[in-house]
Amino acid sequence: MTVSSDPGTDGVITEEAPAKLNLYLHVLGRRPDGYHELDSLVAFADVADTIGVRPADGLSLTIDGPFASSLAAEPASGNLVTRAARLLAESVGRSDPAVAITLTKRLPVASGIGGGSADAAATLRALARLWGLGADHPSLGPLAARLGADIPVCLTGRSAYFGGIGDIVDPAPPLPSCAVVLVNPGIPLSTPAVFKARSGPFSTAARLSGDRAPTDAAGFAGLLASRHNDLTAPALSLVPEIGTVLEALSSAPGCLLARLSGSGATCFALFGDEATARAAAAKIKAAQPDWWVVPGKLSA
Ligand SMILES: C[C@@](CO)(OP(=O)(O)O)[C@H](O)COP(=O)(O)OP(=O)(O)OC[C@H]1O[C@@H](n2ccc(N)nc2=O)[C@H](O)[C@@H]1O
Numbered sequence: 001m002t003v004s005s006d007p008g009t010d011g012v013i014t015e016e017a018p019a020k021l022n023l024y025l026h027v028l029g030r031r032p033d034g035y036h037e038l039d040s041l042v043a044f045a046d047v048a049d050t051i052g053v054r055p056a057d058g059l060s061l062t063i064d065g066p067f068a069s070s071l072a073a074e075p076a077s078g079n080l081v082t083r084a085a086r087l088l089a090e091s092v093g094r095s096d097p098a099v100a101i102t103l104t105k106r107l108p109v110a111s112g113i114g115g116g117s118a119d120a121a122a123t124l125r126a127l128a129r130l131w132g133l134g135a136d137h138p139s140l141g142p143l144a145a146r147l148g149a150d151i152p153v154c155l156t157g158r159s160a161y162f163g164g165i166g167d168i169v170d171p172a173p174p175l176p177s178c179a180v181v182l183v184n185p186g187i188p189l190s191t192p193a194v195f196k197a198r199s200g201p202f203s204t205a206a207r208l209s210g211d212r213a214p215t216d217a218a219g220f221a222g223l224l225a226s227r228h229n230d231l232t233a234p235a236l237s238l239v240p241e242i243g244t245v246l247e248a249l250s251s252a253p254g255c256l257l258a259r260l261s262g263s264g265a266t267c268f269a270l271f272g273d274e275a276t277a278r279a280a281a282a283k284i285k286a287a288q289p290d291w292w293v294v295p296g297k298l299s300a
């Protein structure tokens with residue numbers, strides 16, 4: 001996780017909020033409360049929103065960046081960033097968060113890469129630094145879980161398995177260096193709607209055996225190929241364009257694996273090196289100028 005010096009000369013503390021990718025996602029069952037039990041290997045890409053915090057008279061949130069307009073219609077009080085700030089302030093006995101927060105929104109909203117969850121986790125980390133609480137303050141984990149199923153894994157920012165409904169986070173073995181391309185067709189997809197559209201039998205858990213992942217991207221993609229994302233069929237039923245995105249990624253030269261992330265509609269493909277990923281991204285963007293197409297790499 002990249003962080004700025006602590007704090008910057010302008011008094012702002014920044015934290016990156018990277019895109020989460022579900023390298024595989026198996027749905028194991030449905031609990032009586034409607035939540036689903038999951039088994040997923042989660043990794044992060046070097047494509048991120050940025051959170052900045054600085055002391056102020058009261059709590060405020062300013063959103064900029066290419067996807068700021070996607071959040072313009074929602075009240076700032078409902079944003080996961082301000083909810084995270086209020087909850088952390090309450091839990092450490094601060095009556096008011098008294099911080100000005102800036103969110104630079106580069107990740108598409110409601111797109112299966114956990115941008116909102118990453119923003120909330122980055123806010124918790126930034127405020128823990130601003131308030132001198134320490135990165136392992138005992139309030140952070142429980143607060144993350146209260147804010148959303150994906151947020152505990154985003155708090156660590158490292159590749160991990162998640163189990164339970166996303167609240168059980170276990171370290172994953174070191175992943176090989178992999179280049180990626182992320183593609184979103186510009187259609188938001190609601191996570192509850194996708195879970196609701198899921199049908200059919202449940203899967204079994206499929207963690208990689210042993211404590212090692214292959215050391216090369218091709219071997220790793222081969223292991224992932226025998227796993228899947230169980231939300232692909234319901235997501236496709238709601239947004240058929242996902243099929244076009246997966247085809248564009250799969251047919252790109254050098255693509256090792258193309259898959260939907262989370263509940264979609266963002267898809268990713270793995271490549272052995274960054275030059276090949278950049279070439280694939282340029283070709284897809286030229287054919288589909290309205291899509292969000294970003295090359296990058298998986299973080300360690
Ligand atoms: C599906 C995943 C996979 O990583 O990612 P996204 O597609 O959202 O990025 C996550 O589990 C999403 O986590 P998150 O987006 O935090 O979900 P939450 O806000 O807690 O839940 C939103 C809704 O999704 C459904 N939900 C979520 C998680 C889960 N394990 N089972 C569910 O059934 C429930 O209907 C819930 O009300």
Ligand SMILES: Nc1ncnc2c1ncn2[C@@H]1O[C@H](COP(=O)(O)OP(=O)(O)O)[C@@H](O)[C@H]1O
Nearest residue numbers: 079080081109110111112113114115116117119
């Ligand atoms: N900071 C935020 N960024 C994105 N979405 C947010 C944020 N705060 C609240 N939300 C809400 O969370 C929903 C899910 O957003 P997001 O995390 O981008 O999607 P996903 O869970 O599919 O990866 C959005 O539709 C929006 O209403």
